[in-house]
Amino acid sequence: xxxxxxxxxxxxxxxxxxxxxxxxxxxRMVTEFSEPDGYFDTDNLISNETTYLDAASAxxxxxxxxxxxxxxxxxxxxxxxxxxxxxxAFMVDIRRGNLxxxxxxxxxxxxxRNRMEYLCLLLGKAVPANLKEWNDASIxxxxxxxxxxxxxxELFESESAEVQMRILGLGLKLTQEDLSTISGLHQRFFAxxxxxxxxxxxxxxxxYYPKFRDLxxxxxTSGKPESYLATEESFQFVKQMQEENRVVPVIANLAGxxxxxxxxxxxxxxxxxxxxxxxxxxxxxxxxxxxLEKFAENVKALPHDASSILIRSIFGGFTRRSYSExxxxxxxSFVAGWDSGKLGSYQQIVRASQAATLTQ
Numbered sequence: 159x160x161x162x163x164x165x166x167x168x169x170x171x172x173x174x175x176x177x178x179x180x181x182x183x184x185x186r187m188v189t190e191f192s193e194p195d196g197y198f199d200t201d202n203l204i205s206n207e208t209t210y211l212d213a214a215s216a217x218x219x220x221x222x223x224x225x226x227x228x229x230x231x232x233x234x235x236x237x238x239x240x241x242x243x244x245x246x247a248f249m250v251d252i253r254r255g256n257l258x259x260x261x262x263x264x265x266x267x268x269x270x271r272n273r274m275e276y277l278c279l280l281l282g283k284a285v286p287a288n289l290k291e292w293n294d295a296s297i298x299x300x301x302x303x304x305x306x307x308x309x310x311x312e313l314f315e316s317e318s319a320e321v322q323m324r325i326l327g328l329g330l331k332l333t334q335e336d337l338s339t340i341s342g343l344h345q346r347f348f349a350x351x352x353x354x355x356x357x358x359x360x361x362x363x364x365x366y367y368p369k370f371r372d373l374x375x376x377x378x379t380s381g382k383p384e385s386y387l388a389t390e391e392s393f394q395f396v397k398q399m400q401e402e403n404r405v406v407p408v409i410a411n412l413a414g415x416x417x418x419x420x421x422x423x424x425x426x427x428x429x430x431x432x433x434x435x436x437x438x439x440x441x442x443x444x445x446x447x448x449x450l451e452k453f454a455e456n457v458k459a460l461p462h463d464a465s466s467i468l469i470r471s472i473f474g475g476f477t478r479r480s481y482s483e484x485x486x487x488x489x490x491s492f493v494a495g496w497d498s499g500k501l502g503s504y505q506q507i508v509r510a511s512q513a514a515t516l517t518q
Contacts, residue, residue, distance in 0.1 A: 177245070177402075178402035178403060178404065179246070179402065179403040179404055179406075180403065181328065181329065181403060182329075183403070184328075184403035184406060185328060185329050185330055187406050187408070187420075187424070188257070188330060188406060188407060188408060189330070189331070190420065191248075191406075191408045191410075191416070191417050191420040191421060191424075192257070192408050192409035192410070192417060193252075193409050193410055193411055193414045193415075193416050193417050194409070195252075195253065195254040195409060196252035196253060196409070196411055197252070197253070198251075198252055198253050198443075199358055200356065200357065200358045201255075201346075201356070201357045201358075202231050202232055202251070202253070202255075202256060202259075202356065203232060203259065203343065203346055203347070203354060203356070203357070204232055204233065204234075204354055204355070204356055204368075204370050204373060205231065205232060205233075205234040205356065205368070205373055206355075206356035206364075206367045206368065206473075206481075206482065207234065207368075207438070207471050207482040207484070208368045208372065208373075208376070208481065208482055209482045209483055209484050210234050210237070210238075210373070210376065210471075210482070210484060211237060211376050211377060211378035211379075211384045211385065212378060212379055212483075212484040213238065213241075213378075213436075213469050213484045213486060214237070214238075214241045214378040214379070214380075214384045215241075215378060215379055215380070216467060216469075216486050217238055217241035217242040217433075217434055218241045218242070220242055220433045220434060220465055220466075220467065221242060221243045222433075223245070224245055224429065224430050224431055225242060225243070225244040225245055225430070225431060225432075225433035225434075226244055226245065226246055226247070226248070226421075226425050226430045226431065226432045226433060227239050227242050227244040227246075227247040227248070227432075227433060227434050227435075227436075228247070228248050228250055228418075228421065228432060228434070228435040228436070228460075229247070229248075229249060229250065229434075229435070229436035230249075230250055230251050230256075230412070230436060230437060230438050230440055231249075231251060231256065231436075231438060232256065232259055232260075233263060233386070234373070234436075235247065235249055235436065236263075236386040236396045237384065237385045237386045237392075238434065238436055238469070239386070239395075239396060239399065239405070240386045240392045240395050240396055241384070242433055242434055243395065244433060244434075245404070245430060246404045246406065246430070247399065247404060247405050247406070248406050248407075248408055248410075248421050249405065249406065249407040249408065250408050250410035250412065250417060250418070250421070251407075251409065251410065252409065252410065252411050252412075253409070254336075254339075254409050255339060255343070256407065256409075257407040257408070257409055258336055258339050258340050258343065259340075259343050260405070260407035261325050261328075261330070261340065261407065262321060262325075262340050262343055262344055263400075264325075264400050264405065265320075265321040265324040265325050266279050266280055266321065267396065267397045267400040267401070268324060268400065268401060269320065269324070270397070271289060271290075272289065272290075272292060272293055272390055272393065272394075273292075273297075273300065273387045273390060273393040274286065274289060274292040274295070274300050274303070275289060276387075276393065277300065277304050277387070278304070278307070279317050280344075280347050281304060281309065281347055281348060281351050281352070282309045282310055282311070282313050282314030282317065282347075282348040283304055283307040283308075283309060283310070283313070284307055284310060284313060286303065293390045294390070296383075297374060297375055297383050297385070297387055297388045297389075298375055298383070300387075301352065301371060301374060301375060304351070304352060305351075305352060305371075309348060309351065311348075314344075314345075314348045317344075318341055318344050318345075321340065321344060322337055322340065322341070325340065347370075350370075351370075352369060352370050352371035352374070353369050353370070353371065354369065354370040355367045355368070355369055355370075356368075366481045367481075373385060374387050374388075375388075408420075408421070412437065412440050412441075412444065412453050412456065413444050413447075413449035413450075413452035413453040413456065414452075414456075415452075418456040418457075418459065418460065419456065419459055421460070422456075422459045422460045422461060425460070425461050426461050430461065431461050431462060431463055431466065432460045432461060432462045432466050432489070433465070433466055433467070434466070434467050434468075434469060435457070435460070435466075435467070435468050435469070435489070436468075436469040437468055437469065437470055438470070438471045439470065439471050439472060439473060440453075441453065441470070441504055441507055442504050444504075445503065445504035450502075450503075450504065450507075454492075454493070454496040454501075457489060457492060457493060458493050458496075460489070462489040462490065463490075464488070464490055465488070466488065466489040466490070467486050467487065467488055467489065468486070468487050468488075468489055468492055468511070469484060469485070469486055470484070470485040470486075470487070470507075470508070470511050471483070471484055471485070472485060472508055484515075485508070485511040485512055485514070485515045486511070486514060486515050487510065487511040487514040487515070488514065491510070491514060492507070492510075495507075495510055
């Protein structure tokens with residue numbers, strides 16, 4: 159069956175869009191839900207999970223009204239959001255740098271008429287004159303254009319200044335250091351372009367980490383590109399969520415006493431359910447610090463039902479086709495396993511999640 163024209167899709171979005179969050183409430187949540195800035199040993203500008211879209215089909219099965227999405231890290235979350243179609247999404251990460259990166263993304267979404275313009279503004283490339291004609295282009299065709307277009311320092315500097323003006327215009331309290339961080343994050347995308355890789359501080363990017371280009375054109379189990387930039391429809395959904403203040407970045411230690419509890423209270427107060435929580439491999443680090451129990455208690459506090467899932471990532475085994483692997487477990491299964499004492503260690507959590515993933 160042919161897809162409906164993009165104009166019809168956008169019209170449907172305008173009618174059936176979930177509620178918008180007003181700007182004052184958005185700023186309040188970003189500020190009051192957040193915990194103190196924490197440290198992590200990677201830049202996390204982009205994902206290092208080649209297999210991240212293996213979770214896409216499971217997320218599409220969970221689409222229903224009143225859903226909330228939680229996820230750690232950068233724009234990988236936008237693809238998960240697009241497949242889930244939640245009412246509101248929280249970007250939760252221990253680093254203030256992640257919050258600031260999401261503010262950069264937000265400003266770029268606001269400015270961009272389509273995904274071609276978004277990538278051009280992010281990477282400092284000239285926007286093509288026939289911009290509208292790119293709406294129906296494949297993501298590989300767009301990537302070919304981006305690769306062929308020379309970066310322009312003048313365009314980048316102008317866009318970087320525009321980004322900062324838009325972010326400051328929101329009313330979020332930012333220091334000069336915050337603004338320098340945002341500029342530095344944008345500079346990394348400009349300098350490396352589609353060759354940008356995830357990086358661990360003090361160590362060169364590993365050759366098996368995907369480049370930004372790889373993540374954009376990545377396929378899920380369907381064999382088709384399924385990132386939020388794969389189609390104009392996918393991009394426009396995320397753009398609308400951003401413009402309606404429904405993508406809320408929060409500084410959150412997943413074992414901390416405040417952020418996840420605030421999100422839980424917000425969701426419960428509005429009778430919303432957590433549909434999916436992408437935790438990557440954060441539990442591995444919480445386990446080293448003796449904080450797994452605190453994390454488990456936070457998960458238990460989140461309003462969830464029998465279909466709600468946790469999405470995990472494991473690394474290093476070079477299993478299947480990649481260095482990474484996505485695992486899915488029902489929240490109820492995790493909570494029951496933790497309460498029974500069967501999931502008292504990270505290794506037990508991974509084994510249970512692997513077994514659960516095989517039965518999905």
